[in-house]
Amino acid sequence: MATAVTHRMRKFLNDPADLVRESLAGLAAAHGDVLRYDAQNKILLRVDAPVAGKVGLVSAGGSGVEPLHGGFVGLGMLDAACPGEIFTSPNPDQILAATEAVDAGAGVLYVIKNFPGEVMNFKLVAMDAKDEGIAVESVVINDDVAIADADRRRGIGATVLVEKITGAAAERGDDLQAVAAIGRRVNERARSIGVGLSSCAPPAHGKPIFDLPPGEIEFGIGISGEPGARRETMRSARDIAAEMLETVLSDLRPADGAQVLAMVSGLGGTPLIELYLMYGEIERGLRDAGLAPARKLVGNYITSLEMAGAALTVLELDEELTGLWDAPVHTAALRWGA
């Protein structure tokens, strides 16, 4: 029974079936200057969408990973976000409605995380959109090095960076092909790894998704509450950070002395005091590896409900990507220069 679940779980909830809808309405109420919630189509739209002459950016994905994606709708980032239920892909109708709502004639870029259901849904909708005469391009993000086979790698932290940087490219007037090419470049130059220190409990499920015995942690965790690639023993922050960095850098292989952007994102239940401690470890490790941490982002940017833990994303910058990163942005979760 819904009420019993709510009470047992001690979350801020009414009927768990209403969680996503009510939270989206709250997001729109809090940030009405930035976005609006189209409840009928279950999508979030930039308040001034469609923006004349600008490529439209659309992302989609299960809820429970906030602020992704709704928190990144606004000036200089996404034009629309299509949220599914908790850890569940949205349906194609939502994506098509978003595509139609943001297209201003310059075409639409889909920012897609490499999950089979999400990729398939976007593919289906892209065909419909093209039938309607809307030009569509896609960037498929697969930065999660927890998975060895790059074709099967999930899109996780790099999604935030692709959304920011393609958003800036679209804002400055790049055409659809150019914006897509920049998005693919960001994906190619970024890698991520996540570490979970606890499970999380989807409200409709009523209990934690997996059991994590005392003294163990999940290395290589995704963003849908699933366990990691392997279970490891709890260690010091310094040791965990070193393993995360080694895992990311051995795959990314950045140039000696490269400028990088480092993001340490909490998974939802880890407080800032720990995230900044981890960032300190990561920054030292980057410098020891001969890299220059030129841009930094620490906080809850891509999460798994109240899971404790953190994910590291490293992006090898170049001059253009740095400039696009620094360009003004005004969304619920990321804001500067505006």
Added chain:
Amino acid sequence: MATAVTHRMRKFLNDPADLVRESLAGLAAAHGDVLRYDAQNKILLRVDAPVAGKVGLVSAGGSGVEPLHGGFVGLGMLDAACPGEIFTSPNPDQILAATEAVDAGAGVLYVIKNFPGEVMNFKLVAMDAKDEGIAVESVVINDDVAIADADRRRGIGATVLVEKITGAAAERGDDLQAVAAIGRRVNERARSIGVGLSSCAPPAHGKPIFDLPPGEIEFGIGISGEPGARRETMRSARDIAAEMLETVLSDLRPADGAQVLAMVSGLGGTPLIELYLMYGEIERGLRDAGLAPARKLVGNYITSLEMAGAALTVLELDEELTGLWDAPVHTAALRWGA
């Protein structure tokens, strides 16, 4: 043994005794454009402090409540923050060092939360500062309506608003008396209440501060991990929000139709999806009470380590306070217009 505690607790930690220092260093590494960490004096300073001609703003308090206060050091907010150990007041030497570091001849405003130890420390230092010829004024914040006796009320969420608004007043060039008067006005027009859905575990302590049986919550919680004013039964978000709002508004008694700023701050362990749902409930309640939610802030702004829960702060705005709220700010945790 420190290592054993770390492993059992599954937090990102090295030696728990180093947590605060290492986290502050990480904060400074991540936000070197905004602030610097003076490790010798254990204080955080605005990167360009002292700022010529400007009143300096200093705050202080136990760690574990991040982003308060360090996350609010920067343009348009604090000039210095003095962090103590977890849930422990800093010592007077830190505050005196901060006072000397930020004074540029226009005097220094102390933003003090009404905890006996914190008030006493600031009083002691104020005498030393005056002996050194530094003009000092204080704002003591006591917005927590969980405590009936206003003289004993703690400073919680309103601290964020006082720091932002006095910071803007100092930035525009107001003199010390004027900045202090604006800070007191914000405190008089703001009330807060916090609800805890879990306890939290200070690393050096090694276990949760209090036990919370299933199905129960703490109403009227502070920011040092202590239990709330009373224990209540877990209920729907709608019911909890209504009780929080009633508690705040019955004490604040804002004018009919008043414009208000509403802040819903997570306590550290509650994800954004729940905070936005709560904000939606709060906004509806404010409108039903005939008030106009004109400014909104939702996220983790004043916390208690990884405690689950949220606090509500309502500030009755006026034209000047709204303008100062909207003025540019560039800190780790709050940024706009810059």
